[in-house]
Amino acid sequence: MNNKVSPVSENGKSISVKRALELFEKPYDVNRVIDFDVFGVKNVNHHLSVFFEELTRKKIKNSFSRDQIIIQTVKYAEELDFVINKVFERLFEWFGLYYPEASLKIESVEKFAKVLKRGVDKKTVSSILGISDYSMGGDFEEKDVRELESNVAMFNCLLNERDNVKKYVEKLMKNIAPNTALVATPVLGAKLISHANGLENLAKKPSSTIQVMGAEKALFRHLTTGAKSPKHGLLLQHPLMNKVAFKNRGKMARSIANKTSIAVKMDFYGKKVIKHDLLKSLNLRAVSLK
Amino acid sequence: MKVKKDKSVEGLFWVNRKIATKNLVKRKRVYGEKLVKVGKDEFRLWDPTRSKLGAAIMRDCLDLGFKSNSKVLYLGAASGTTVSHVSDMLPDGRVYALDVAPRVVRELLSVAEDRENLFPLIFNANIPNSYANLIEDVDVVFQDVAQKNQVQILVKNCDVFLKKGGYALLALKARSVDVTKKPGQVFEVARQELSKYFKVLRMVKLEPFEKDHAFFVLKKL
């Protein structure tokens, strides 16, 4: 394929697609021209097809960068969160039909998964929780209990998968965007990269944009109806946001956005040396906004 | 099934009251469109809710400058929905289908692999110089990039690639240009700007097929 004649001529001679592809890596060279006369009129289109398709395949290949794996991974993590919540709601209802006294004691995802790990039958659960197995719940047959149990096992697998994915995001972030991971936390940093569709795009955004990323609807309302401008979007998930007074959240978000913006630029343009001062000054800022 | 050639647009057909093009690649669909076989020919129904050019045709834009051997530069080709119909219409022509996003060109490429008159390119339409040496002068420039500076992008590219007397077709998305202004206002500003460079032959709104979009048919003087 690469040795086929291309529609490109160099110094008046037709050259191979391979050679042409090398030349086209430097897109601004004005001395290159397409010479359509090289081919009989009949197969011009065929040769052009071969050439442009190969050029495009190559560009697609070269367009890959590792931050794209971050984007897929963090989106996968978000989808897992969604699925886990849905499945939890269902299994909680299902289990409540059988043993409501126990279900009231395990209303969070984590507790539910942990307690039911060793079995869902009344005997096992009552001994783990230290409650009576006398219950107003329905009399499940053995096979009904087994079915529920295998669904709960599946649910636990989903939770494991979520942990694994979060660890993988952390690894990727520390490797590809260490300063962003430091300042914004790995998962939030990854979400910002995903939202901007890449580290490069995020590095080009002003910090004012980073501050309201994820609050696009509110921003749109602000621009069109004059409603209040949003103070934060995704940045609300930053751990330091919980440490400041409610009325100071806007200020804190602005500081986080500023430092994140610097961190992202260092990760994209710089040498990825970790700059711990960024986080230190943010911590100090949070204390002053308590 | 009755098929009629359109009286003014070469390569356009009417199947009952729906628009269609003659499929260059038999039995292959591009975006889930309906295929209709009539005698030896196969037609692809052109869904005007999925394609702004299709919508413009339904809104009576019939003088578009396409001939069976036209050379067309298509900016913002995406995965090839509209481009595939343009390719059908120009069996003896060439369509240079350009988009900046590798993700969508992956799909465009697989459409192009079946069609010898369709060439995929990954470039930024803001920088025509970066592909000036790859593309010949064309009879029609079509642009649907949904960007803030859509008008300038069109002007720049027509400067470099469009022949004198050639057609420029623009699908303008009001929201991309300015979310805060009323669509009508955005279209009017664009019309005035465009008339500095082109003769404005038509401007139609694409409702009900596409919300807040206008389609311009322009001629290079």
Ligand SMILES: C[S@@+](CC[C@H](N)C(=O)[O-])C[C@H]1O[C@@H](n2cnc3c(N)ncnc32)[C@H](O)[C@@H]1O
């Ligand atoms: C509305 S979609 C086009 C749909 C397509 N014309 C159709 O009807 O099938 C807009 C496309 O423009 C592309 N685009 C945006 N900015 C661009 C640029 N500067 N250069 C080239 N393509 C661009 C986007 O990647 C996107 O695929």
